[in-house]
Amino acid sequence: MRIVSIRSYLVFVCFAIISLWLLFYFVGVGRVQNLSRAGLSDVKEKLKVKEKIMKTSFSWQLTNLVHDNQVLLEKLKVGILQHKNILLDKMRSEVSAQNALEAKQISLDQEILAPHPTLIKTTSTLKTEPPDIQENVAEKIQNVKDDNDEFMIPIMITACNRPSVSRCLDKLFSVRGSQVDNFPIIVSQDCGDKATADVLNGYGDKITFVKHDPEPVPQGVKSNLVGYYKIASHYKFAINQAFHHFPSADSIIILEDDIEIAPDFLSYFKEMHELMKKDQTLWCASAWNDNGKTSQVDATEKGAELLYRTDFFPGLGWLLKRSLWEEELVSKWPQAFWDDWMREPEQRKGRSCIRPEVSRTSTFGRKGVSAGQFFDTHLKYIKLNEFPVDWSTKDLSYLVKDNYDKSFKDKVYNLPLFRISDLKENKDPDSREVRIEYTMSHTFKAFAKELGLMSDFKKGVPRTAYMGIVTTIFRGRRVYLAPPVDWTGYVESWS
Structure with missing residues (x-):
């Protein structure tokens, strides 16, 4: 009986131990699973954060890399440009030196060989280079002269408070092209x-x-x-600056x-520049026709090809010589x-x-210091040329004073004399x-108004006049408004 009780007790103890073990096992497994889930969630969050950091770091590194490459590219461009300029300067120096040497050699050859024309002929046959390599010295000198015969005419623009200056500049860039x-x-x-x-800074x-910096206005x-x-x-400031910044230019x-x-x-202005160098009686050339x-x-x-001499200073797009200034x-x-x-x-x-028949400039600035004087009644109607002329192909020698004056006067005073009513x-x-x-003066003003011309005088000179003569078109007919043939000069009091 006692033995049975002991066995029963041992069985109960074993059962209790097993039950407790099983209880602790399952509780532990549950906690482990919960911890695993929590840990896994933490790991995922950490991985996401790490991925963002890596992406941000990569983006930052990529940005820096692009920036560094851009900087390096700009440096390379600058270096290439500097190297190009150095090479060009070196080539120009070598060409100049070579030209000078050849010119000197030619001079020596001519001096030595001049008394012996037969020897010149004999010597010229001793060249060993193929004919296509043998250079014609006269042609080479002419080519060098043409290459060096470059010109520069700076364009000076005065500006104040018009952002629309971009319209003027953009048209200039379009017309200028590669020049x-x-x-x-x-x-x-x-x-x-x-x-x-x-706007101006935007052009770089x-x-x-x-x-x-404006100077004080007198009290x-x-x-x-x-x-x-x-x-x-x-x-005054702007003209000085133009000639200062471009010291090799003799006109602007x-x-x-x-x-x-x-x-x-x-x-037009390139050829006017050349014409003014030949004729010292010209002190300006303008792109503007007041009438x-x-x-x-x-x-x-x-x-579009007609040009005239005028005693009236037109302005509104004009050429000024450095020497005159x-x-x-x-x-x-x-x-x-x-x-x-x-x-x-x-x-x-x-x-x-010199001024053209058809203006090469027009103005779009109604508002200004003159408060729109003449703009609505006159300036906005000025015709801008629509037929481009290649002025380099035109013979402009007829504009030289010695050629122009007699021809112009003879033509005008041989025309039939009309009245306005005619x-x-x-x-x-x-x-x-x-x-x-x-x-x-009063008859000029009356006739000018009938013809639609500007009727004012400046120091006795009517607008566009030459030798007192003003020309216009009236109802499709060319009209010359002229003083008597024995005209002796402008009268300042007519102003």
């Missing part, structure tokens, strides 16, 4: 307008950009005239920020109204300008060119 070195552009800004400065090294100047003082001061083209140009604008409204000019392809104008430049000052006899000194009545329609005569 970047021949027509460099410098823009001078007055008045410090930020919007305009931002495509232009030379300078800024003018007592009326408020409506202050702008004219600022403009004169700015012009002067424009304003509200000017649009015709396609043959630069071709150039559509109805007053021959706007055909033939009319430095030797005459800069030392006595006026405080205000510089363009009217240019029209005074003391500055003109009997010299003339024109209005279309008298003698076969006479396609006629003359109207004026004798006094």
